[in-house]
Structures are given as structure tokens and as C-alpha cells.
Amino acid sequence: MLPRTRRVRVALDVNGRRHVLQIPPHHTLLDLLRAHLGLLGTKESCGEGVCGACTVLLDGRPINACVMLGASAHGRSVTTVEGLSQDGTLHPLQLAFVECGAIQCGYCTPGMLLSAKALLDVCPAPSDEQIRQSLSGNLCRCTGFVKIIDAVRLAARRLAAGSG
Amino acid sequence: MAAATDGLRSPAGPLIGRSVPRLDGFHKATGRFAYGTDVVVAGMLHGRVARSPYPHARIRAIDTSAALATPGVVAVVTGRDLPERRFGALVKDETVLAVDVVRYVGQPVAAVAALAVEAAIEAAARIAVEYDPLPAVDTPEAALRAGAPLVHEAWTTYVAHPQLIRAGNVCGAATIAKGDPSRGLADADHVFEDVFTTEPVHQAYLEPRVAIAAWEPPGVLTVHSNTQLPFEAQTVLADLLGIPPGRVRVITTGIGGAFGGKLRVGVEHIAAVLAQRVGRPVRIVLTMAEEFAAAYPRHAMRITLRTGVRRDGTIVAKEAHALLDAGAFGGSSPGLPSVATLVLAGPYRIPHLSIEATSVYTHKQNFGSYRAPTGPQCAFAVESQMDMIARRLRLDPLEFRLRNIVRDGDEGPSGQVFGKVSLEAALRKAAAAIGWGHRRQPHHGKGLACSWWTTTGGPSAVYARLHADGTATLATGCAEIGTGALTAVAQIFADDLGLPVENVTLISADTLATPYDHGAQGSRSTFAVGNAARAAAADIRRQVLGLAAEVLEARVSDLGLRDGRVYVRGTPSRQVELGDVVRLAMQRHGGLVSSGTFVAPATPYKTDCVSGHFYPAFHAPSFHAHAAEVVVDPETGTVRALRYVVAQDVGKAINPRLIEGQIEGGVVQGLGQALRERIAYQGAYPLVHNFSDYALPRCGDVPQITSILIEEPSDSGPHGARGVGEPPIITPPAAIANAVHDAVGARVTDLPLSPERVLRAMRGRLEGAA
Structure with missing residues (x-):
């Protein structure tokens, strides 16, 4: 069995929906989106913030989700590619x-x-x-x-x- | 989301030559398209590879106890735990994991499977390997020296293709010999000898290689991987695991960029042996550090050209010697000298030729098939030298090329006979578009270059099926690697059946569910799969019309197919829905299905003038000319491309916008190799670990790019199409080097044209003048 890792509470808005999660403290915002919310549209490539594949909007500003801790998104609002189209209409x-x-x-x-x-x-x-x-x-x-x-x-x- | 896609629907009518939006565009734009990194399998473990820190060392001992004791670890595998089976395309020289000896930094030595990624990472780091470092050879020249260490001491015992030329560290060689080159050179008024070098560059696909291997009842190994060649992976995995290929199901996932980097098995085999060991699915996603250390990037080459020219600018003879740094294993390298010789000859009429290219093992990663393998390196040498010769003879580089290019009915370097050659048109159009010969500003320069390339042959087969709702499924073994080739195939198929292209659903790249295909490589997908799709469409169309003739009480020859209906020509009110015909067929004999196959006809060549060739001729060859305008900063040596023109014979533009996309993308990759990209090495140690160490072109670096599509139909392509994907990357380094020379009079003969090289060349010119 794996040792139980400590978890932290994160409350945030993603694409206009409120989520409250318990995540391991070392998980990035990218991990939060992909592994905890199942939003696979945001991609990982370099993993160190130089390629932009994981770009999401944090309170409207573009950031690399792979180099930001998920816990740091507490209280913030995130937009991913899944949030671009509205009511079935492409942006x-x-x-x-x-x-x-x-x-x-x-x-x-x-x-x-x-x-x-x-x-x-x-x-x-x-x-x-x-x-x-x-x-x-x-x-x-x-x-x-x-x-x-x-x-x-x-x-x-x-x-x-x-x-x- | 029907409403959302309305804007993407194409109007009715002929589909060939229409820039319909790619069929997977909607899913890619909404984040729903599943790539390799998105695929998970229930119950899977996570794999991680422990790799060699040395370019060459003997493994004295491996202690896996600490790794096995890591919480969450299920298994650790080393090379000694596996049966000694080797793989490789033309020479089987590689094992899944190193056995006794490591041969490059990054070579897989052991692998772990764990419950979580973190545990796998930790355990892999705890595998304790004792190494005795050995002397390494870091260049082909060093590897060919007398007494150099052999990269494979047991090379004579390896299974290899019988025509493959090998000797010690040489793992492949090819020659073209034609006429009498020594006499040709002796008779020439001028003989020019120049040496060119290039450094390795990486495909730099954004999605790393991924594989998930699972053993499923009844004993089928299923591997999901972002491979370009599922059928090659199937064969290799069956070989390595000792199971029949029919029990290996490789399914290509969505692919986040490949460019030849995902042709050869890279991670599938390690996932498969771990899955076999633990009896559970195992997934491995490589890191970018692994991708830069242990992938299949473009070869470094060293090329020497001796070209004999008459006073009037006619080329009479050429000698070329080229060395490819193959790295520690064969992979694609043994077959590529063959390709290199054809590019080194160039698209020119030269009566006397002596060309040889040799792949040499070194203690580096296995360099491989990056988009148009060997093309950019060889064209950089050939087309730089063409410019150098023109300027030495005070000829205009355009006129010098026009005097020597191959033309309709000419013979290629290996004796293939060309049909229509559109090279003069390409050169003239590219030159006109860049404003060739017009006055220029200080430090601005223009450069021209041209080349030729193949449309890789190899077989394709497809299955087709019509459904009762009037839609169709087309199953192909070819993967969609991002070029949009399968959208072009769907266009070709739909056009033949009078269907809207959106009504075609593609099923692709599954070794047990789709028919065999030679794969998404070598600019062949639209060409070969398109032809197979035409054959399948013709068959199913015959069936449709036969049944419709009964329903409509008309002759087959009077029937047409349009917009999902069969109608009687001249009386369009007499029509039947395609779906109704399908339903009738389902009642009669189980439905409407067909298959289609295509094998590219062999291109005749002269067998007596080549040796060691695996690609002795370029099928359905395409010719292309590029023109660049640059500005050089005289203080820093920095080159900026301002405008870029490509004139390329595409045969028939099935989907012009997709082709422009190939041209623009290929050009920008070529500009990367021309100006900045290189996998830097210190000796045999790679210094690049991620995109932060590797200068890829970014949005702000891109010049204005003009694509001029020339349509000279090929004999064998669907609607005359030729391969288009690889050619655009071949010529940019040469065009840029020639433009830099035009701008500042400095000739750089080594890629990339980094600011320091350009500055040094500028200073050398000034010193030379002083």
C-alpha cells in the first residue's frame, strides 16, 4: 500500500462551476484539472512552464498550469478549453x-x-x-x-x- | 452539438481541390480529442525507466533491492531478466533493456512498475547500478579510426538484411556510381570542393511518447500508443515477446506531433515486458528529458562535395562523401544512406557521379527519421555549393540552376526516368515572388534553393462500409499524425460516392481491427491510402448502383450518385436515398461492404549503378524551389527571416489549405534547423533536457510565408496527387544560408547559422579582404 499523503483543501471556480477538493499539496493546477476534475483538454508537455501547452486563464490571465500549485488556485477562478464553448456553440x-x-x-x-x-x-x-x-x-x-x-x-x- | 458544427459543414459538390475543414478539428478545438497522454486503462500501474548515465560502460552489477522495497512498487525488471531477443528494422542490434553494456547516455537499463507515478519515479532512482566506464566514440570520424572501440563487438552475430553493407562501426552504406567521375572531374574547367556539417535536431513533438500495455483474454497483448507505425510495433512486440503477431493489438491513440519521431518502437516494448511481468496493465509516459536523450532525432552529417563544372556553367561531374552519425543502434540509420545519395546528387543533369553515404555507429542516442530524413542536411550542402559555384563563376544562381536542372524525360541519379518535371516553373515562380534580382537594402539578402523528394510507396488497404443512415465508415491502418491526411482521404472517398465529407467516419490504426498499412510516414498517407480508398469506393459504388438500378428500374450506366442519393441522369426526380439502398442490401446479403488495396508501382532504376540501396529511386517525385529574404544584424550576426516563398509541385492539391499547413509548418521547422536548433553535445553527453535548452521557433520568429502550389499530376497518385508533407522542410537551411551570403557576403557551411558562426564568417571575409 502507498503511504497516505497529506491533503489540502482547495475551493475554486472552474469554467463557472464551484469545486471543493482535497488534493495532495504537491499537485499542480494541471494535476488538479486533469486528475481531480477529469478535465483532459488542458495538455502537459514540457512540465516546466516553457511550452504553453497547459495554458489556462486564472482570473482571466493566461498562466502555465504545470508550474502553479493546485493549492495556490484556492479562491481563484479558472477557465480551461472546456469552458470556451457555451451551450453547444463554439467560441x-x-x-x-x-x-x-x-x-x-x-x-x-x-x-x-x-x-x-x-x-x-x-x-x-x-x-x-x-x-x-x-x-x-x-x-x-x-x-x-x-x-x-x-x-x-x-x-x-x-x-x-x-x-x- | 449539431448547431455548433453547422459552420464547419462543406457545401455540396465536388470535394477534390476544396479546402474542407479537417474532420477532427471540432474535437481538437474543444479539448475532447484523446491523445496518448489522455488514455488510461482500469487497474493500470505506472512504469518508469532507469537509464544509463554513461555513453559507454560495462554494467558490473545491478542492485534492485532498494527499488523493490519502495512503497507501492510492484516489479523491477533488468535486461538480465528478459530473454535475449534483439530488434531493429534492418539490423537487429538492440535489446529492450541494456545487457552487460550500455552504449549511450539515456539507454534503458531497468524499468519499474508501481501503483503511483511518484513511487515509480522514486524506485527508478533507487536502482543501484555499478558501472565501469569505457572509452566512447562520439563522432563517425572517431568511430572509423583504426583501433576505435567497436560500439557492437558482436556485430557479426546480429541478424541483418542480406543487402545491408556493414563493417565494424559501419551499420549501413550506399553508393551511386555513374559514368566516369575521375575523367569528368579531369575534363572540367573548374573543380570545387567544399565541406558542410550539420548538428542533430529534434522533432520536438509536444506530446511525449506514451504506451499502455495490457494483456487481455484470450492472451492478446493490447498496446495503446501514440505510434506512427502500429503494424511495425506489432511485429517488433511479437518478436520480442515470442508471441504470434495476430495476438498483438496495437492501437494508435491521438498523436500530439510526430514528424518521424514516433515511427520506431520507443516505449511500447518496455511497457509490454513490465505488463507481462506483473500481469496488469502498465502505462509509461516519457519525460521531456527522456525525449531529448533517447529518441530518434535527425542525424548530424558531414558532407564533402567535389563538383566539376565547365566554364559555361554546365556541371559535368560530382563526387560526394557523406557520414551520418547513427548513434548506438541502427533504427532507421542503415537504410538512410540510400536516401541521402539521391538528395546529394540533386535535381541536376550530371553525367558522371560518384556518391557514397555511410551510417556509422557512435555512443550516442539512435538518430533516426525526422521528416525527410537526410534531406535538409544533404540539400544544405548541395544547394549551398550551387550558390558558391555560381558566385565563383560570376553566374546568377538562378541561371546556373536553370542551366543544370533535370527536365521532362531526363534520367535521375539512379537511372529512373522522369515524366513531367516542374522544377523550372518552381524556380521561376519562387524567384519572381521574392523579387529576385531586384535592388536590396544594406544587410538584406535573398537566397534560392531547390530540391526533390519522394512519395514513399508501400501498400495500403482499407475497408469501407455504408450504413442505413447514408453515412459511411472507412477503416484504414494508417494513423492520423496531425497532417490532416486522413481528412484528404475522406474527401477522396466521399467524392467518389457523392457523399458529404462529414458523413465519412474514419476508423484508423488498429492492428487487429483495421487492414494493413505501410503507415503514416514518407509523405505517403494521402497518396497511398487515398488510392486504396478510391478502390474501395469503386467497388461499393458498383454494388450501390447495381441495387439502385433494380429499385429505379434503370440501367446502371444511366445512374449517378450525388448528395447521398442515387438518381437517374436526365430525370433527377427518379432517385433513391443511399440509405434505402443500404437497407435493401442488408436484407439481401448483410449490407454494403468493400475493401480496396493499393501498392505503389515500382519505379524502374538501373541496378548496376547503385549498391546498398533500400530506396533506389524516388517514387512520384516532387520538385520544389524555395526563396528567402533575410536581414542580418552586422553587430550581432543575428539572422531574421523576413519573407519566405515555397513553390512546390504537389501533383494535385486535394485540400489546398491542408497543404499550405504542411508547407508553413515544414518551413518553420526548417528555419529552426537553419538558424538555431541543435541538440548540443559535450563529447557523447547530450546537453539538452527540455524545450528550455532547445531553441524552437516561436510565433514572433515566423516570416511571411507564401505557398505556390504547382499541380503537375503524378502517374499514380489519387487524382494525380504527390506526397507533400516532407518536402517543405528540406530546403530552408540552404535557402537561408544563401540569403545570408547575399546579405553580408559571409558563407556559413555549418548548421545552424548561429549568430557567432555568422559573425565569424563575416570577420573571416573582412580579414580575407584585408
């Missing part, structure tokens, strides 16, 4: 990513979408340079980023036009 960023060919293997996509959402939330009409800068923390090995930038531009335009 304009999600739709634009699919339409523009911004997705290949897709492993970076959840993190990329959330970094892009963080940008558009504060900067609804970004320049290409602002898009590039905002996504520079997210590695993508498949697409060469061109169509990702296209997709963010398209989504921004649609959001501004209010057409979704």
Missing part, C-alpha cells in the same frame, strides 16, 4: 481555428486558444504584432503559426462585428 476563436487550418496535431490548441482569448479580452482589435507577441509563450511544432495568426485575426473581426 469564435474555436470556430476560426478549425476553419483557418490553425489546428494540425492539436496538442497546443487548447493552450493557444486560451492565450488568444486572454489577448482578445483586453485588446479586441489586435495588430499582427500584438497577436504574435501574445502567442509567443505557446509552442506549436506543426503549423508554423501562420494560420494560427490568421485565425485569431478572423475571430477578432467576427467578435467585433458581433456575429460570433
